[in-house]
Amino acid sequence: MESSFKWVMRSKWAYKKPHKIYAACLQIITLMQVMEIDLSIFLDALFWGNEYCVADKRMQWQRTAFLHSAELPFLLDRWDKPPRKSDSIIRLKGARGIINMFAVATTIDLVKAELKGLGLFLQLSAKDDVSASKLTSLTFTELEDMAREKAPTVWQLFQSILDTGKGKKWEHIALTITSIVSYMQSHNRNRLQKLLAIYLKFRGISAKGFDTLHAMGLTMSHKWTCDAIQRISDECMHKKSSKSPGSPPEVQQVYRTSSGSLVGVLWELWGSAKSSLLNSPEFKLATYKDRHSLFLNAPKPIDQLPTSEGHDILQYLLGTTNIAEASYDDNSRLINEWLQQLGWMMDVQKWEFAWALIVYWAGDQLTVDRLQHLFMFRGRDDTSYNHLDFAVIVFGWFHLQMAYAVSLHKQYLGTERGCGLQHVFNILNQKGLEKVLTKGPFHHTLNEALHHVAAAHIHKDWLEVAGVETLSELCSRSAEDLKKLASKIVKRRASSEALDRLDEHGEDEIDKELKQVIMWNRDVLQYLVLNEAVKNSDVGLMENMLPHLLYQFTGSGNSKYAIEVLELMQGLY
Structure with a gap:
């Protein structure tokens, strides 16, 4: 007003x-x-x-x-930039120098005041930096919103400089610069620096690298980071000891119930095809008349781990150790090191290990392979403890997911001018996916690309099978019809049965591109189902997928993971 x-x-x-x-x-x-x-x-x-x-x-x-x-803002603008005379091309000087000096001084005072207010929210005390809940209580987005609210002038300055209008994420850079400046004013304002230090420590940054980043104000020092990791480990060990004082925890028996594996996996495949449509912006699920229908519900888990109160999974951070893990002897030393950190190395406890305890060891395929060979090498030792009879060695499912993604990459990469993934990567402008890499965000980028390509193919199949021009036309269909169409898509466009029907036409009459699409849909849908099963702890579905995983790794030439899956199947059945 x-x-x-x-x-x-x-x-x-x-x-x-x-x-x-x-x-x-x-x-x-x-x-x-x-x-x-x-x-x-x-x-x-x-x-x-x-x-x-x-x-x-x-x-x-x-x-x-x-x-x-x-009129006051207009007067200030004229004093800063007086208008030219009609007969002159030279602008009068006005009071630009004085106004600029005043503006700079005022801005400095305002920025200092805002950073002082923001600094209170960037502090993380020493007693809280070993708490996972405190360390992760704020996300990057929440920190950005806080900086925008508490230091609006600072945020506007960075936005005017960093926002080029090309869609680049300038907010992360603005938050980083703001945190560095605030940290330089007071080393107590170190929330971001502590987060980055702990993250980079587990990414293998060297001590010199830490000291360089610390000098730039990006992280805490290497000494602080090592001390913090040790304090976190000690805190975890304290919590772990308080939960199981005196002796190692007892083994809990896991009882499995058998479900029809083929039916369960097929049901999940139909669910994946259906969710591809429902998650499409073109379908507009929010306004769909049958959006609450039972036919649109996600498939029920086959054998899901309980997630209610009292069944939460707790992770405890072990202390770091200077063991390279480069040989079988190193792995043997590491086993003793971890058990010693857990306080399970007394003679009485070793006896319990030999007679009553089972400890599961999980990791990537290389770690599992070395532990299995170590188990064989120590088969003639004197005691059950030295035999490692207490050890059950299994592969980590996250590593198996990564291996599955690499398998799809190897099988369907193709060429730039073909119809494989290489052609799609160029269209999506996805860099760094031409070759499989073990470092960096390769798996994250590949996983994201596989989801995009899978969604595009399934959307196309919805149009073909339903006989419509756009996905929005499917909003007029009932939920029951959509479920039937999803099963048809899996049967006609994503199954071995569809491939067998194509092969019946003879080599010369086969549509090779269609065959490639069906093979891709079949394999990538299995990959998506596996991801959902692991994410939702549906161990029954994970077990049902083992035969397909065995064929997938065997066909793609990954004999090591094929053997791991086969050994797991032998242990289960």
């Missing part, structure tokens, strides 16, 4: 003609000359420079009206 001062000033401007304003100004200048004062003396006295002017009611009103007027 417009203030009374602005309204009065605007009403006076409305009926004043330029020549009348000029005449009035001329009279005022003449009177100032008579009174032997100039404009600077007048303004200084009016704006709190003369005690009599400060107390005068008429001058108070004029002073307040001027400071609240709509």
Whole structure:
């Protein structure tokens, strides 16, 4: 709402003609000359420079009206950049130098005040940096929102500099710079630095690398990081010991119930095809009439691990150790090291290991392979403890997911001009996916690309099988019809049965591109189902997928994971 001062000033401007304003100004200048004062003396006295002017009611009103007027910003702009004369190409200097000095000084004071207020929220005390809940209580997005709220001027400055309008994520850079500046003002404002230090420690950054990043204000020092990791480990060991004092925890028996593996996997495949449609922006699920229908519910888990209170999974951080894990002897030393950190290395406890305890060891295929060979090498040792009879060695499912993605990459990469993944990667402008890499975000990028390509193929299959031009037309179909269409898509476009029907036509009549698409849909849907099964802890579905995983790794030439899957099947059945 417009203030009374602005309204009065605007009403006076409305009926004043330029020549009348000029005449009035001329009279005022003449009177100032008579009174032997100039404009600077007048303004200084009016704006709190003369005690009599400060107390005068008429001058108070004029002073307040001027400071609240709509014309003040325009006056400041003119003083900074006076307009050119009509007959001159040179702009008058005005008061640019003085205004710039004032603007810089004001901005500095404002930025300092905002950073001081923001700094209170960037502090993380030493007693909290070993707490996972405290360390991860704020996400990057929440930190950005906090910086935007508590330091709006700083945020606007960075936005004007960093936001190029090309869609790049400038907010992360702005937050990083803001955190560095705040950290330089006070080392207590170190929330981001502690987060990055702990993250980079587990990414294998060297001590010199840490010291360089610390000198730049990006992380804490290497010494602090090592001490923090040790404190986190000690805290975890304390919690672990309090949960199982005196002796190692007892083994819990896991009972399995058999479900029809083929039916369960097929049901999940239909669910994946259906969710591809429902998650499409073109389908508009929010306005779909049958969106609450039972036919659209996700498939029920086959054998899901309990997730209620009391069944939460707790992870405990072990301390770091200077063992390279480069030989069988190193792996043997590591086993003793971990058990010693857990406090399970007393003679009585070793006896319990030999007779009563089972400890599961999981990791990537290389770790599992070395532990299995170590188990065989120690088969003739004297005691059951030295035999490693307590050890059950299994592969990590996350590593298996990565191996599956690499298998799809190897099988369907193709060429830039073909119809394989290489052609799609170029269209999507996905860099760094031409070759399989073991370092960096390769798996994350590949996994994201596989999801995009799978969604595109399944969307196309929905159009073909349903006989529609766009996915939005399917909004008129009932939920039961959509479920039937999803099963048809799996049967006709993503199954070995569909491939067998194609092969019946003879080599010359086979549509090779269609065959490639069906093979891709069949394999990638299995990959998506596996991801969902692992994510939702559906161990029954994971077990049912083992035969397909065996064929997948055997066909792609990954004999090591094929053997791991086969050994797991032998252990289960």
